[in-house]
Amino acid sequence: xxxxxxxxxxxxxxxxxxxxxxxxxxxxxxxxxxxxxxxxxxxxxxxxxxxxxxxxxxxxxxxxxxxxxxxxxxxxxxxxxxxxxxxxxxxxxxxxxxxxxxxxxxxxxxxxxxxxxxxxxxxxxxxxxxxxxxxxxxxxxxxxxxxxxxxxxxxxxxxxxxxxxxxxxxxxxxxxxxxxxxxxxxxxxx
Amino acid sequence: xxxxxxxxxxxxxxxxxxxxxxxxxxxxxxxxxxxxxxxxxxxxxxxxxxxxxxxxxxxxxxxxxxxxxxxxxxxxxxxxxxxxxxxxxxxxxxxxxxxxxxxxxxxxxxxxxxxxxxxxxxxxxxxxxxxxxxxxxxxxxxxxxxxxxxxxxxxxxxxxxxxxxxxxxxxxxxxxxxxxxxxxxxxxxxxxxxxxxxxxxxxxxxxxxxxxxxxxxxxxxxxxxxxxxxxxxxxxxxxxxxxxxxxxxxxxxxxxxxxxxxxxxxxxxxxxxxxxxxxxxxxxxxxxxxxxxxxxxxxxxxxxxxxxxxxxxxxxxxxxxxxxxxxxxxxxxxxxxxxxxx
Numbered sequence: 280x281x282x283x284x285x286x287x288x289x290x291x292x293x294x295x296x297x298x299x300x301x302x303x304x305x306x307x308x309x310x311x312x313x314x315x316x317x318x319x320x321x322x323x324x325x326x327x328x329x330x331x332x333x334x335x336x337x338x339x340x341x342x343x344x345x346x347x348x349x350x351x352x353x354x355x356x357x358x359x360x361x362x363x364x365x366x367x368x369x370x371x372x373x374x375x376x377x378x379x380x381x382x383x384x385x386x387x388x389x390x391x392x393x394x395x396x397x398x399x400x401x402x403x404x405x406x407x408x409x410x411x412x413x414x415x416x417x418x419x420x421x422x423x424x425x426x427x428x429x430x431x432x433x434x435x436x437x438x439x440x441x442x443x444x445x446x447x448x449x450x451x452x453x454x455x456x457x458x459x460x461x462x463x464x465x466x467x468x469x
Numbered sequence: 470x471x472x473x474x475x476x477x478x479x480x481x482x483x484x485x486x487x488x489x490x491x492x493x494x495x496x497x498x499x500x501x502x503x504x505x506x507x508x509x510x511x512x513x514x515x516x517x518x519x520x521x522x523x524x525x526x527x528x529x530x531x532x533x534x535x536x537x538x539x540x541x542x543x544x545x546x547x548x549x550x551x552x553x554x555x556x557x558x559x560x561x562x563x564x565x566x567x568x569x570x571x572x573x574x575x576x577x578x579x580x581x582x583x584x585x586x587x588x589x590x591x592x593x594x595x596x597x598x599x600x601x602x603x604x605x606x607x608x609x610x611x612x613x614x615x616x617x618x619x620x621x622x623x624x625x626x627x628x629x630x631x632x633x634x635x636x637x638x639x640x641x642x643x644x645x646x647x648x649x650x651x652x653x654x655x656x657x658x659x660x661x662x663x664x665x666x667x668x669x670x671x672x673x674x675x676x677x678x679x680x681x682x683x684x685x686x687x688x689x690x691x692x693x694x695x696x697x698x699x700x701x702x703x704x705x706x707x708x709x710x711x712x713x714x715x716x717x718x719x720x721x722x723x724x725x726x727x728x729x730x731x732x733x734x735x736x737x738x739x740x741x742x743x744x745x746x747x748x749x750x751x752x753x754x755x756x757x758x759x760x761x762x763x764x765x766x767x768x769x770x771x772x773x774x775x776x777x778x779x780x781x782x783x784x785x786x787x788x789x790x791x792x793x794x795x796x797x798x799x800x801x802x803x804x805x806x807x808x809x810x811x
Contacts, residue, residue: 332546
């Protein structure tokens with residue numbers, strides 16, 4: 280059983296406690312889940328990811344659906360863990376994440392080269408998205424970093440697909456000046 | 470045209486968003502391609518080139534990331550999963566609703582069980598007279614209306630307005646004297662004017678510790694219930710069925726014992742209910758007579774705090790008295806207080 284196996288077979292085996300099947304399910308989504316969590320909780324992403332996957336395991340016997348359903352379900356759990364983390368985190372931790380006190384990407388002063396060098400593209404996007412309104416940032420991270428379709432994002436955030444599409448459009452437009460300035464500065468430096 | 474705000478006046482967290490956002494044109498197809506990371510930056514609309522480049526890079530990075538297996542976490546997941554018992558799968562749309570539904574059902578069941586336990590406990594306490602006095606009185610009164618006899622709390626006073634209200638509260642300890650075997654025992658307050666003592670079917674049902682229900686009938690004849698009394702055995706541990714006062718018949722011709730009480734004027738009015746609805750205890754019959762020799766309506770009040778010990782007119786308590794009328798025996802049970810007759 281590997282990543283190419285039929286999802287329903289893998290799911291059935293995993294629900295029966297097959298450790299190999301559980302590993303396959305984990306590998307299919309763990310990278311996206313971790314990227315999503317890094318965008319929201321920063322360096323605590325690994326810990327939160329473990330909680331997410333243990334929650335998945337607890338509820339897995341009751342899950343029924345296809346692969347898309349499974350993705351939505353896992354990211355719904357991840358989103359809830361993020362909310363829990365934000366509630367439980369000390370205020371200074373959240374503030375630090377928001378202000379990017381030590382690893383902040385400043386689109387005005389940092390050059391693109393430095394940013395790209397210091398952060399992966401996902402992290403760069405996540406930090407730029409931090410300048411966006413909360414809903415736009417949320418759907419943008421799910422759509423781009425987590426790799427969910429617009430319809431899947433709508434299911435996770437419990438909004439209509441049209442509303443999510445509109446939020447994504449606005450997010451792209453609002454990202455434009457940030458990215459423009461980032462790359463302009465970069466080109467000037469070079 | 471929107472006036473341009475100097476950059477120095479912009480909040481730091483919103484750098485120049487207003488300049489670009491309204492001027493960009495973005496259709497759905499292009500947006501989807503950009504979000505997927507499939508749009509070449511050179512093909513992006515004006516102003517979105519760098520966003521397209523960034524999103525393309527994110528997409529590439531997302532697809533190229535190959536997460537490493539995490540055997541420890543996977544093993545922990547397997548242990549967790551095996552510990553859940555693996556119930557039957559349900560549709561994904563129901564997964565998030567199950568826990569809340571279960572909580573609600575559990576809460577309702579728990580509430581019902583707790584209510585049943587509390588209700589049973591309260592009922593038991595009420596039946597044994599263990600509730601606090603005010604509560605017991607209220608419960609006793611309320612339940613009496615529906616025909617359920619519940620002991621009223623012990624009387625703590627014997628006199629109301631204009632009433633001597635000799636309340637019999639200690640049936641098990643009250644000395645009962647001179648009771649002929651086979652004759653009825655009655656706790657009576659004798660009215661003045663030669664009104665005969667009232668006899669009451671005995672034993673009057675009481676619960677242990679509760680007062681004795683007695684009947685005072687003024688002007689009413691003593692009634693006997695042969696066979697219902699067993700000597701002078703105190704009326705204890707009887708069920709609390711309401712006791713109906715006997716229909717008044719002829720007044721007794723003889724009265725062997727006069728009460729040592731101060732007497733009262735009850736003979737005329739014959740109302741033995743005694744002004745005060747003293748809580749005499751468990752089952753109380755109050756009777757109205759029509760004075761000496763007369764007959765009057767007989768009412769029975771069971772188990773309420775309106776219980777009157779009967780014979781409140783002039784029952785001074787002090788000592789037990791026994792009156793016999795006809796074939797019955799009337800016994801006056803002292804209650805200590807000995808309120809004056811009205």
